[in-house]
Amino acid sequence: MKLPKIEFSKIIVAVTILLVYPSVILLSRRVLYLAEMAITLKFTGALPYLTAIITPAWAAFATILAFYFNKAKGENKEKIRRAGKRDY
Numbered sequence: 001m002k003l004p005k006i007e008f009s010k011i012i013v014a015v016t017i018l019l020v021y022p023s024v025i026l027l028s029r030r031v032l033y034l035a036e037m038a039i040t041l042k043f044t045g046a047l048p049y050l051t052a053i054i055t056p057a058w059a060a061f062a063t064i065l066a067f068y069f070n071k072a073k074g075e076n077k078e079k080i081r082r083a084g085k086r087d088y
Helices: 008-040 048-085
Strands: none
Touching: 008 048
């Protein structure tokens, strides 16, 4: 029996979910810990640099998934179109 071919885009998404997502979560938790520590120590300055660290990480993760889902949508439309032309 022949194994189904795994598409490259699915490999990219799997690697993203397995490697990038945990690192983004870890980064977010560390930054929120720094913000909590700053508040606890009565730091009165602004903390925009902390949110500037988190934002690109989540944006990269969301961009990868958005492109994958858009590609999958196109592939599924094509599969449905082809299935409609077949005679069963």
